[in-house]
Amino acid sequence: MIELQQLVYFIAIAKCGTLSAAAEELNISQPSLSRSMKILENELGILLFDRTKNKIILNDAGKLALSYAKHVIDDVNTMEHAMQDYERSLHTLTIASVAPGPLWSLTPNMMKRFPKMNISTEINPKEDLKEKLTDNTYQLIVTIHPFDNDIVSVPYLEEQLFLTVPQGHPLCKYKDGIYMSELAGETILLYTEIGYWEERVIRKLTLTNFIRQTERSAFQELVRMSGLPSFVTNLSIKDEIMHTDSTNRICIPLLDDDAKIQFYCSTTMQNREYLNALL
Amino acid sequence: MIELQQLVYFIAIAKCGTLSAAAEELNISQPSLSRSMKILENELGILLFDRTKNKIILNDAGKLALSYAKHVIDDVNTMEHAMQDYERSLHTLTIASVAPGPLWSLTPNMMKRFPKMNISTEINPKEDLKEKLTDNTYQLIVTIHPFDNDIVSVPYLEEQLFLTVPQGHPLCKYKDGIYMSELAGETILLYTEIGYWEERVIRKLTLTNFIRQTERSAFQELVRMSGLPSFVTNLSIKDEIMHTDSTNRICIPLLDDDAKIQFYCSTTMQNREYLNALL
DNA sequence: GTAAGTTACGAGCGACGTAAAAATG
């Protein structure tokens, strides 16, 4: 039987041009390499090199064999990588959510519950979460609706949108609640990485001016320094409370139905142990 | 590095279901097989089997690995066969001719000149001989025209068509020569494997009746027994002369231009040594 | 108890490296 190592050696010789150079690169002795190639030639039943007394070069058969050998080695490498990827996937829990809020508690929760797993999270407001759950791209998804058909779903968290404004801001008069329609003409600071909230609320506020900021820390700095209104939710408020206190901002609940989302956490039947933590 | 043998073992286990059965089939001991699989698992970095104390079955990773392993082994087998085919091709001289006549002398000629080669011959009256010479399907071709452009051609033989009839047959009056047009209405025995002659002459004799025979010996028997006319050529006549004598048949040359063919023997530049024998 | 898999141990084959030889430019 051909040995893979022989093929690797053979490819190295083709690449390096001489036995000596290839042996150097392969960290083996040159006599060993010479022998290996003779054995390979015997196994294939055909000479792969034109040999003169002090020169050895691929002949036509060698060139033919080279293309096959590369193919075989490529396949072996593909196999090894595929198996490594699969092994890694066994230790990776990928969570996708339509909005960031649920991940703030779900991620640490899962890290504690499955300490040996690599937790990978992703905000994906698109429609393909269920599909990617089924094809195992994701093992856990957070959406705004439950699923059935071999998918297990549980209600997870409810997220309520608030507007925060500094003390003394004109909007303070709505401190018991405000409707989105009343934000027309206002300028509001907006953190951009909010997933489905963008589509759910922000796109509808066509008469409101937004100052967008993608960097979380820069956004928080702007909130503190500018005195402009911004959004928070019941889920984000723990992060923001420090700033809320230090700047004396007040939280105004948004009263529209759209300002409240019930999230559901779903996974496949075979991964349902991931949901036990939430029951 | 993975060993191909390990993959072969692995595939055998998947096929046989148990280590014992696979070891039996592979003609190795079962402990050896058990060890090989553990080593393979180590090399791939992932367990391929679910092991209970006295049972071992492929897990999901194993099923994944199996498909890759089969692919790798297939490629190796393909490589081995390709190299064997190539090796064989180095020892095979394939000659194609548009008609059988030239092969009767060319084949023994080449066998004597290249005694280590396997000589393979083929009658091919189609237009693709030059193409198949270039792609090395054929190494030597016999056609009715010479070629140029990296192809070496030499005139080889001239073949002249004759009609043989028994003594006393009405056509004997044409013993100095006959035209094809004068064969209208005659019934003639025809050996079918005549390549280009079929198209060159036979198809044009629309008013002549043919009794076709594919088997050479049966054809010769028919010629001897029936007293019907048949065709011979200057190249075939050595085979037929015995019958000609024993049955007192006479040969009548066909006088049309079409009844004479000049053949050319051609090969590629790299194989031009094959033509040296003919110069 | 039989059949299957794993562990332990000893033997043999094979691959490797060093050293030396042969050949070319």
Add this chain to the structure above:
DNA sequence: CATTTTTACGTCGCTCGTAACTTAC
């Protein structure tokens, strides 16, 4: 004379097989 390949030889390691052990049906 330097570079390259091949041959010879001794050592080390790997794989194999036998034997013994464990476990399940």
